[in-house]
Amino acid sequence: MLRYLIRRIGAFLPTLLAASFLIFVFIRLIPGDPAAVMLGDQATPEAIEALRVEMGLEESLAVQYLRWLSDVVRGDLGDSIFFQVPVLELIVDGLETSVLLALMTMVWIVGFGLPVGMVAAARRGSWLDQSLSGMSMFLASVPTFWVGLYLILIFAAILGWLPSSGYPSIFGEGGLANLRYLLLPSIALAAPNAALIIRLTRASMLDVYREDYVRTARAKGIHPLRVIVRHVFRNALLTVVSAFGFTLAALISEAVVTETVFSLPGVGRMVVQSILRRDYPVIQGTILMIVLLYLAINLAVDILYAWLDPRVKLR
Amino acid sequence: MTTYATATGFGGQKLAFAGLLIIATLAVCALFAPWLAPADPIAIDPLVRLSPPSAAHWFGTDHFGRDTLSRVIHGSRMAAFIGIGVVAIALGGGITFGVLSAVFPRLGMLLMRIVDVMMAFPALLLALALIVVLGRGVENSILAIGVVYMTTTARIVYGVSLRLKSEVWVDAALAMGARTPRIVFRHILPNLVSPLFVQASFVFAFAQLQAASLDFLGLGVPPETPTWGNMISESRIYITRAPWLLLFPGLMIALAAFSLNLVGDAARDRLDPRLQAAFGGRSRS
Numbered sequence: 001m002l003r004y005l006i007r008r009i010g011a012f013l014p015t016l017l018a019a020s021f022l023i024f025v026f027i028r029l030i031p032g033d034p035a036a037v038m039l040g041d042q043a044t045p046e047a048i049e050a051l052r053v054e055m056g057l058e059e060s061l062a063v064q065y066l067r068w069l070s071d072v073v074r075g076d077l078g079d080s081i082f083f084q085v086p087v088l089e090l091i092v093d094g095l096e097t098s099v100l101l102a103l104m105t106m107v108w109i110v111g112f113g114l115p116v117g118m119v120a121a122a123r124r125g126s127w128l129d130q131s132l133s134g135m136s137m138f139l140a141s142v143p144t145f146w147v148g149l150y151l152i153l154i155f156a157a158i159l160g161w162l163p164s165s166g167y168p169s170i171f172g173e174g175g176l177a178n179l180r181y182l183l184l185p186s187i188a189l190a191a192p193n194a195a196l197i198i199r200l201t202r203a204s205m206l207d208v209y210r211e212d213y214v215r216t217a218r219a220k221g222i223h224p225l226r227v228i229v230r231h232v233f234r235n236a237l238l239t240v241v242s243a244f245g246f247t248l249a250a251l252i253s254e255a256v257v258t259e260t261v262f263s264l265p266g267v268g269r270m271v272v273q274s275i276l277r278r279d280y281p282v283i284q285g286t287i288l289m290i291v292l293l294y295l296a297i298n299l300a301v302d303i304l305y306a307w308l309d310p311r312v313k314l315r
Numbered sequence: 316m317t318t319y320a321t322a323t324g325f326g327g328q329k330l331a332f333a334g335l336l337i338i339a340t341l342a343v344c345a346l347f348a349p350w351l352a353p354a355d356p357i358a359i360d361p362l363v364r365l366s367p368p369s370a371a372h373w374f375g376t377d378h379f380g381r382d383t384l385s386r387v388i389h390g391s392r393m394a395a396f397i398g399i400g401v402v403a404i405a406l407g408g409g410i411t412f413g414v415l416s417a418v419f420p421r422l423g424m425l426l427m428r429i430v431d432v433m434m435a436f437p438a439l440l441l442a443l444a445l446i447v448v449l450g451r452g453v454e455n456s457i458l459a460i461g462v463v464y465m466t467t468t469a470r471i472v473y474g475v476s477l478r479l480k481s482e483v484w485v486d487a488a489l490a491m492g493a494r495t496p497r498i499v500f501r502h503i504l505p506n507l508v509s510p511l512f513v514q515a516s517f518v519f520a521f522a523q524l525q526a527a528s529l530d531f532l533g534l535g536v537p538p539e540t541p542t543w544g545n546m547i548s549e550s551r552i553y554i555t556r557a558p559w560l561l562l563f564p565g566l567m568i569a570l571a572a573f574s575l576n577l578v579g580d581a582a583r584d585r586l587d588p589r590l591q592a593a594f595g596g597r598s599r600s
Contacts, residue, residue, distance in 0.1 A: 014428075018428075018432040029448045140576065141520065141569050142572075143528065145528065146568070150561070153555065253438060272532050276533065291440075
């Protein structure tokens with residue numbers, strides 16, 4: 001286990017470093033003087049010159065990168081041009097919304113995707129399986145923002161049951177009841193991702209069905225439901241657990257669209273808004289943080305998977 | 316006893332056939348849009364703005380009084396163009412990097428690490444980052460989304476090529492004195508055709524959803540061009556007054572992606588089971 005851990009973490013750090021280098025240079029790929037690009041059209045030549053000095057643009061690229069990286073490691077992601085506050089502060093502000101949205105979405109995905117996948121596998125080949133499978137594939141093909149807009153129309157505009165946009169913190173006035181602001185966004189975001197879990201649960205259960213020990217259990221006369229729960233589901237769960245991990249990781253980037261539809265004050269919407277505002281330090285900082293989170297979740301999933309399935313370590 | 320295809324497949328062949336029919340219909344729309352559309356997709360008529368579906372305007376009209384049906388039909392042109400462009404870049408780059416990596420292991424080490432780094436970015440985020448550098452536009456959307464799926468394609472091609480390289484017939488060819496180009500063109504590339512067909516249909520489907528997302532965020536195709544994503548983006552503020560405006564373009568995106576997924580799924584089930592492994596694990600959605 002230890003050797004696997006070392007090898008897996010050994011692959012994580014270089015990837016993160018290389019990705020951070022890409023994120024660092026991408027702003028320099030935009031045509032024009034980076035300082036002028038960052039400050040926009042209205043900037044005075046003096047301000048541009050000051051930023052050039054601050055960014056160390058006269059130095060070599062390697063020196064610039066190392067300086068930037070050491071700032072990042074110390075938690076300094078630079079300042080937002082639009083808001084005039086540290087980028088890290090903005091990210092921390094948006095984190096509550098994004099994390100809660102992701103967790104709530106996962107609740108739907110697990111609560112809906114697992115049982116539906118199990119039923120489809122247990123009734124494989126039947127009309128029920130066919131329609132559940134067809135439905136899940138359709139869900140995977142529907143744009144989340146479109147689902148979100150119609151959820152707003154039905155549940156907020158027509159029925160008036162739920163708020164259509166925004167999210168006040170659960171630590172402020174309203175408390176946990178504010179979670180209702182995330183109900184519609186999380187359902188919209190869950191739809192395509194639940195489809196993936198349904199398909200994976202079904203497929204991995206069918207894989208396990210073909211194993212000898214399942215045939216033995218059935219031949220022994222064990223009740224079919226018990227076979228499904230004790231023998232098939234428990235072993236199929238392994239694949240599904242790792243799918244939860246990379247679904248969670250995928251949610252981070254898909255939330256970009258959902259947060260925009262529902263005007264949620266999360267990190268994803270900030271990425272889009274800072275792109276539209278050309279607020280490059282914020283773009284750079286948020287992308288870096290999202291990639292870090294994405295890689296960390298994937299690393300955690302791999303380690304969890306190896307821990308659950310001892311066979312992995314031997315490979 | 317269920318067959319392998321029904322045990323793993325979703326829906327089966329009938330659904331895949333339905334998918335093909337939908338794709339063919341959309342292709343006809345894209346090819347003959349100017350003749351099929353009842354009206355000019357950009358003709359403004361303030362007198363009939365936001366009118367519900369009627370005999371004159373089957374899908375209603377938008378806030379400029381433009382005919383939604385005509386815009387939806389013309390939207391299929393851009394959808395097809397973007398899909399074909401993205402598939403060309405993803406497959407062209409993916410085949411080149413994947414096969415080169417499998418044939419030249421040292422180069423492969425380097426190229427596959429680059430792919431790893433690109434895959435450290437979530438799909439939509441990588442596309443967004445590329446748009447920041449390239450600026451918005453049709454070609455840039457295609458390039459950005461194409462690069463995203465080039466990475467997954469390269470990895471699949473690499474996996475399949477490595478497997479093919481270790482087959483006995485390649486050993487036999489090598490023993491008979493075949494050189495690398497011959498191995499690549501006679502033994503590897505022809506065997507990549509079916510897995511790449513599967514990959515192409517999935518990439519085409521993903522491209523529809525990603526391009527629509529970029530358009531919706533205001534970072535894709537310029538708003539004056541009628542694309543399904545732009546239509547939803549423009550009409551979203553009228554959703555309570557004219558909910559039908561968003562219905563048809565959204566359905567078209569879903570229908571296009573759904574039918575492509577159906578075809579891809581059915582094709583994957585018919586693949587050699589040993590090659591199916593290449594499509595397992597982490598996909599980019």
